[in-house]
Amino acid sequence: MKKIIILAISILVLGAFTVKATNPIPSYNVHVFGQASFQETGSGFSTSSPGDEKRDMNIQNGGGSYCPGASVVTVLVYRLDMKKSQGPFVIADGETLAVPIDNQEWGVQMDSSGPVTVSVWANE
16 A cells, blocks of 8 residues: 555656646636646745745545546645745545645646546635
């Protein structure tokens, strides 16, 4: 089990460096099969030093249409300056994960076990 977790972390971290962001944050009802990446761009949040402002990065697994209940999403939430990351987290069908983040710009790298519909957004 430990090897699987280490492998998943390695894949997500390497993917964060090699996969170009294809989806902006916020994105709603995006069809994903395999890997996908989401990034905040021009959100108006500070790119200087982190402040006291806190908000949540929300990731929702809307589930798969082919095999409802069977598609899970593994996500890694990372700051775009690569100084912080959180996860990996596993999100089952129909669940929403809220990860506390600071006022910097963040990204989400995900890997799905099957075709799913996901939504990713940040709120204060």
